Amino acid sequence: MSEKFHSEMAETKQQVIALGHLAVSMLRDGMGALETDDTDLASRVREKKKELSDQVNLLEEEMYRLIALYQPVAKDMRMIACSLRVISSSERIGRYGKDIANVVLNTASDTRFPHLITGLSLPLMADQVISMINDSLEAYETEDLDLVASHSERDDDVDALRHTIFRDAITYMMEDPRTITKCTNYLMIARYLERCGDHACKIAEKVHYMVTGDHIDIR
Amino acid sequence: MSETTIITTENLNLWYGENNAVIDVTMQIPDRRVTALIGPSGCGKSTLIRCFNRMNDLVSSCRITGMIEFHGNNIYARDADPVEIRRKIGMVFQKPNPFPKSVYENVAYGPRIHGVKDKKKLDEIVERSLRNAALWDEVKDRLADSAMGLSGGQQQRLCIARTLAVEPEVILMDEPCSALDPIATSKIEVLIDDLKKKYCVIIVTHNMQQAARVSDYTGFMYIGKLIEFGDTTQIFEHPREELTENYITGRFG
Numbered sequence: 001m002s003e004k005f006h007s008e009m010a011e012t013k014q015q016v017i018a019l020g021h022l023a024v025s026m027l028r029d030g031m032g033a034l035e036t037d038d039t040d041l042a043s044r045v046r047e048k049k050k051e052l053s054d055q056v057n058l059l060e061e062e063m064y065r066l067i068a069l070y071q072p073v074a075k076d077m078r079m080i081a082c083s084l085r086v087i088s089s090s091e092r093i094g095r096y097g098k099d100i101a102n103v104v105l106n107t108a109s110d111t112r113f114p115h116l117i118t119g120l121s122l123p124l125m126a127d128q129v130i131s132m133i134n135d136s137l138e139a140y141e142t143e144d145l146d147l148v149a150s151h152s153e154r155d156d157d158v159d160a161l162r163h164t165i166f167r168d169a170i171t172y173m174m175e176d177p178r179t180i181t182k183c184t185n186y187l188m189i190a191r192y193l194e195r196c197g198d199h200a201c202k203i204a205e206k207v208h209y210m211v212t213g214d215h216i217d218i219r
Numbered sequence: 220m221s222e223t224t225i226i227t228t229e230n231l232n233l234w235y236g237e238n239n240a241v242i243d244v245t246m247q248i249p250d251r252r253v254t255a256l257i258g259p260s261g262c263g264k265s266t267l268i269r270c271f272n273r274m275n276d277l278v279s280s281c282r283i284t285g286m287i288e289f290h291g292n293n294i295y296a297r298d299a300d301p302v303e304i305r306r307k308i309g310m311v312f313q314k315p316n317p318f319p320k321s322v323y324e325n326v327a328y329g330p331r332i333h334g335v336k337d338k339k340k341l342d343e344i345v346e347r348s349l350r351n352a353a354l355w356d357e358v359k360d361r362l363a364d365s366a367m368g369l370s371g372g373q374q375q376r377l378c379i380a381r382t383l384a385v386e387p388e389v390i391l392m393d394e395p396c397s398a399l400d401p402i403a404t405s406k407i408e409v410l411i412d413d414l415k416k417k418y419c420v421i422i423v424t425h426n427m428q429q430a431a432r433v434s435d436y437t438g439f440m441y442i443g444k445l446i447e448f449g450d451t452t453q454i455f456e457h458p459r460e461e462l463t464e465n466y467i468t469g470r471f472g
Contacts (some may be wrong), residue, residue, distance in 0.1 A: 213457030
């Protein structure tokens, strides 16, 4: 019976990893659409929302089924706990990608101030956050905790970037009030990216729990 | 709440002939807690709890070294009285084994052979024991009926009542629910949770979920050795030993 559980769990884990990659692709493409004002790409990101939500529901139900049928303990239980965290964080990350795509669709007609995005370091912040999420997902897959060992420092960098973006955006808005609409949207996006970084840390905490059984707090 | 140790073993070894069935077991069992022993068949868990009330004395090829103390007294000392030890450390077995007598006589039997003759006193003991075994309401109108007519779950609770009747301090349970259906099992588990308020309960079970549900402490045994002993939550969430982890997650073999 345990062999059946372990083989079903291994298969479900691969689906959870795929869900994580779907969420990352939504975030990455949302940012890509933002940088290039690509409304087609933004629309495709928005269309992925249903796939994301369907997968989340399906995998959550699968986790509950595994718990109900097998009552896993020890490492098996910790893997389920970690997987549930990966699922819920992936849903949030994917939805932030969709929210960024919505900003693109709402603001793409305004082609003024194209320098703002890079001026505000949003692509740099997105790269850092996506790299953290990818490392968390890889750690979940491989159980290699080295991949998430510096998440606390990396998250500090992301938080610092958000503060920098906040200050820079205020400067832009003071210099030219016509930038206020775009800058306000970009400040929201910086906030989304910061939250995605937090989700990367939350996944890392649960991966640590899955592998070692110890709870850690990544600040 | 502070805990006091009621049974201590030190370097306990038991041989059946040449077979070393219990190997160097050192453990402390707390009073008024439920301690579960888990492990694969033949790992020595039943043999170990049978040492606690000297049930293995009845096996001719059995030899024991090391020490078992009950309240600090060596139960294998020359002057230790096995009958008195078995009164204080009662046992419930895998299959319900009521005497082919009435419900009342099953419970009154123990106190009677320990010298209680007064009918009123016996009535009190029978009622109290049956109440403590959560059976009174189901059998109070059929005390004179044969115990063999009770359901399996009721018979097992009757055996628990029979154990309680002689006022033990420790109740050993050797797979007490393995012959019962889930509802009867649930009743016994609720009862175990209640019994620990007054007694130390030590339960051997093959059902790991049961160990997780009912016990405060869990010991995992493998080929005669106590591999790991600890808080039940710790054992089932994060066992220290890989062998324990492999067993409870079914990765054995």
